Amino acid sequence: MDVAEKARAFHEHAGDWPSLLHPDIEVxxxxxxxxxxxxxxxxxxxxxxxxxxxxxxxxxxDVEMLDDSTVLASGNARxxxxxxxxxxxxxxxxxxxxxGLIRRSRVFRSREEALAARG
Numbered sequence: 001m002d003v004a005e006k007a008r009a010f011h012e013h014a015g016d017w018p019s020l021l022h023p024d025i026e027v028x029x030x031x032x033x034x035x036x037x038x039x040x041x042x043x044x045x046x047x048x049x050x051x052x053x054x055x056x057x058x059x060x061x062d063v064e065m066l067d068d069s070t071v072l073a074s075g076n077a078r079x080x081x082x083x084x085x086x087x088x089x090x091x092x093x094x095x096x097x098x099x100g101l102i103r104r105s106r107v108f109r110s111r112e113e114a115l116a117a118r119g
Contacts, residue, residue: 013047028106034107058091061076091107093114
């Protein structure tokens with residue numbers, strides 16, 4: 001599985017996506033209400049437990065390789081809002097890989113925001 005396929009599997013929560021996570025992963029995603037979560041165990045817990053995790057669905061429609069270790073995926077997500085309710089929108093996931101595993105992943109509302117945040 002190449003990094004583009006791994007990014008898709010992670011954001012769609014498909015297959016054994018926890019095995020794609022670097023031990024020192026850091027995320028800031030819709031499920032975490034854009035709060036930074038670090039460490040594989042904490043990320044898996046955040047993305048699988050609770051109301052936000054149970055309501056989340058992601059569908060990747062496009063994957064763009066920005067370089068050998070950075071993927072910009074875009075698609076649609078349904079997600080819980082912090083104060084209740086649901087939202088559905090187009091999102092852009094910027095994922096960085098290290099040693100073939102997802103090391104960092106963040107979500108953005110536009111391609112431009114994601115590219116500007118690229119470190």
